[in-house]
Amino acid sequence: MAATAASGSSASSGKKAASESRKNEYLEVVGGNVISATGVTGRQFGGGLIRAETGDKSASTVSRDFIAKQSPTQSTFQMLKLTPGANAASSDPFGMQYGGGGFSVRGLDSSQMGFVYEGIPVTSSYNSQVNPSEWADTENQEQIRLEQGSPDISTPTVNASGGVVFIQTRDPSHHFHVTADATGGSYSMARGFMRVDTGDLGRSGVRMFMSVSHMEADHTRGAGHDSKTHFDLGAVKDWGAESRSKLTISYSNFDISNYAYPTQAQFDKGGYNYTNVYTGTNTNYYKLHQNPYEALLVSLPTKLKLIKGLTFNFTPYTYYNYGTTGFGGMVAENAVYSGLSKEQVDLNGDGSITSNKYMTYEPYIEETSRSGFNTNMVYQRGHNTLTFGYWFQYENDNLFSQYGRVSSSGSPLNPWGDSNYYTVNGHPIMLMASHSYVTTNVLYIGDTLSLLHDKLKLTAGFREAMVNRQGTNSLPGTPYHIETNTAEPLPAVGVTYKLNDHHQFFMNGSTAFRTPTSNAMFESTYNGAVSSVGNPNLKPEYSISEEIGYRYTSKLMMARLTFFNYNFTNRLVSTVIYNGTQQIPSQLNGGGQHARGVDFEIGTAPIHHFRPYMSAEYLDARQDNNLKVGNDYLPTSGKTAVNAPKYQLGFGLDYDDGRFFGNAGIKWVGRQYSTFMNDASIDPYVQADMTAGYRLHDIGMLKNMEFRLNIVNLANNHYLSGVYSVKSNAQATTGTMGSTIAASGAPSYYVSTPFMAMGTVTAGF
Known part of the structure; x- marks a missing residue:
């Protein structure tokens, strides 16, 4: 992506690239012959x-x-x-x-x-x-x-x-250069980015890049302001023609405020947003909903060609996240609860304890560390390619919450929530105090057999996944220690058949599973009562899926058509439970589910500088079981699955002549149900986005200078764009055994982004 390389691009180099690519089965340029400082090839x-x-x-x-x-x-x-x-x-x-x-x-x-x-x-x-x-x-x-x-x-x-x-x-460039861009737009958005590529460092075989960015913006609805600082580093060491290591480091620091997610009724009345006015009792004051956090990701994928036909792959990695999701809560001085234990605390500092309620900061603080490695040996001989590997991961997750102090203006004294909290006998009063440890071991083996001069390829593989989950809950009155063990055999098969350079068929059958989230094991409490019962016996989700498809590839066009089918047992559906005003991710077991559908996409090479693209999907996803609620069952069998629109259409059109360029994208999404009973849903919607820009000739040190305008939601459509919190039934329903099952509550939703305009200027040096 070197800007220096980009500045040398010309019509002749473009013709050369096209000529070279015709030696392949299809016309596609990746990485080289870029026509902009941002890495665009136009091909x-x-x-x-x-x-x-x-x-x-x-x-x-x-x-x-x-x-x-x-x-x-x-x-x-x-x-x-x-x-x-x-x-x-x-x-x-x-x-x-x-x-x-x-x-x-x-x-x-x-x-x-x-x-x-x-x-x-x-x-x-x-x-x-x-x-x-x-x-x-x-x-x-x-x-x-x-x-x-x-x-x-x-x-x-x-x-x-x-x-x-x-x-x-991206890989670092072999040549030294600097790339920078600046963006400004609606809602006081401002962003800057700079990247430095070192080029090859002598004869060490090492090259690297470092970049930093910073962004600020106001909320598009309600009160709030967000900022983010981000750092990326990439370094590549080439050990030989087929061996290399790549170090990736990404670090982010966020200081943001959360958005509110309304129900349908709240959205119809103008939405539910956090306010910038604090009354002393309103928990929807935006500074009580801050979300500061930081994250670090590090990986070092390494590929070593040991001998002819034998390759060793090893990827160690680590991940760390520490952050807070803030909420406010009104608490009585004589009833400050930790688990099922009640304390008396002088919240306003007047020396006495009454039944009066005062605002406290109730943050959801999470610290996660996750480390592991994935390694395998790949041996190729004759018509066979054998893979044998092992993946190990250990995750440590600490979740805690205490009553934080709030200033007279409504601001938490510490938005992170890990200091300036109320104590009893020198100890914090905990709203949540869970600690989980998850150890994952996966052994896998697979083989690919190539026949008929590589036209036919048969693949078979097997994974044995073993997951141990342990947890402790330190809240008074709740179960302290929990442990579960899960082991699943996961076979897979696949076939591809290539008729010629243009036509290919493929087919596969696969299995997969996932364990329930660790937080589902823990009992939650609020105001001295159990608000959510822990379920360490929640069964893992298991799926069997099949696909059969066709691909067409030529110098002008690529197209593919895929028919798919999947079946789930113990389908785990993500939702949100409420502890007072705290919103905690959780899961529901939706029983069995099956789906059948077809995917299609098509795109072309440049035709008079235009490159169209289209995608479509038809999906029929159904629930297989009635959902148990108490001693009765909701009649959910045969109803459409949540988050499963029956129809989706996507369309993209790109224009790029090297100087003028533009891009338009339109997405249409059909109706989505947000309850298992299909008694709540969001309407179909369409969103259109647009890009327009111009690239200048080099100006002195400035290489490939580019001006770009991006518009999001061009028509400024206002709609609910997705389901934030799934519910079982939004209305009271007669169960299969004749009893009346009360409504589980109204689902909440994501709200569409309004019309946004952003301008970006980019250049290489």
Whole structure:
């Protein structure tokens, strides 16, 4: 991506690249011959929304030509939203909110998917959440790959029953250069980015880059202000023609305020937002909902060619996150509860204790450390390729909460919540105090047999996944120690058959499972009563999936059609439970579920500088069981699964002549149910985004200077974009045994991003 290399690009070099690419099966340039400081080649199919695939599973890859033209504030979820089956519900347009908003594929949400960032499995075992804002800045992302089905045997994840997303960062340049950009836009958004590539460091075989960015923005609805500082480092050591190591380090520091997620009724009345006015009793004051946190990700994937036909792969990694989700709560001085134990505390400091209630800060503080390694040997001889490997991971998650002190203006004395809290006999009064330890061991073996001059490939694999979960809950009156062990055999088979350079068929059958989140093991309390019963016996989710598909690849066009089927037992559905005003991620067992559907996507090479792309999905996802509630059952069997729109359409159109460029994306999503009873849903919606820009000739030291305008939600449509909290039934329902089952509450939702305009200027030096 060197700006120096980009400045040397010309029409002749473009013709040379095209000529060289014709030696291959398809026309695609990745990495070299860029025409901008941002790494755009102008040649990737579908404007960077489709890439040639040859594996036995369906997959969609978003590449640099698309990523570089989007707003640098867009999250990984938003980058994938035009691909088949992907549904991204934004929580904010700047990609800073924890969790990145809602994301689902084929009706399965992000908690059922694996996310692998440069070899690091980034999904939490504690609550199945991921946070794309922690990953590399978009300027450093080379490609994002979505595998819609079950994971390969070597993928380091045990929760990917709904597919896997792989995030790959750019390699450092072989030449020294500097790249910088600045962005400003609606809602006082301002962002700056700078990256330095060292080039090759002597004859060491080492090259690296370092980058830093900072962003500030006001909330698009309600009160709040967010800021983020991010650092990326990438270093590559080449050991030989087929051996190398790549060090990736990403660090983020956030100081943000949370958004509120309204019910349908609240949205219809103008939305539910946090306010900038503090009355002394209102818990919706925005400074009581702060979310400061920091995250560090480090990985070192290494590939060593030992001898002819034998390759050793080893990826050690570590992940650390420490942060706070803030809430406010009114508490009586004579009834300050920790678990089922009641304390009396002088909250206002007047020397007496009464039944009067005062505002306290009730933060949800989480500290997570996760370390492990994934290693395998790959032996290729003749027509066989044998893989044998082992993945190990240990995760330590500490969750705690205490009553924090609040100033007269409503601000917590410490937004992090780990100091300036109330104590009894010198000890903090805990609202939550759980500690979980999850140890994962996975052994895997697989073999690929190539026949008929590599036209036919047969793959078979097997994984044995073993997960030990232990936890302690220190709240008075709750079960203290919990331990579960799970072991699952996970076979997989796949076939590909290549008719010729243009036509390929593929088929696979896979199994996957995931353990319940660790937080589901713990009993929760609020105001001296049990608010949620811990369930260490919640069964793991297990899935069986099949795909059969066809791919067409030529110099002009790529297209693929995939039919899929999956069946779940003990389908685990993510939701949110409330401890007072605290919102805690949790899970429901939805029983069995099956789905059948078809995915389609098509994209072209440049045609008079235009590169269109289209995707579509039809999905019929149904629940197989009635849902038990108390001593009765909700009649949910046969109803449509939650978060599973029947129809989705995506369309992208890219134009790039080297100077003028533009990009448009339109996504239409059908109705989504938010309850198991299908008595609450969000309407179909459409969103259109647009990019327009111009690249200048070099001006002195400035290379490939570029001006870009990004518009999000061009039509300024106002809609609910996704389900934040799933419920069993929004209305009272007669159970299958005749009793009346009360409503479980109203679901809450993500709210669409309003019209946004952002301008970016980029240059290399």
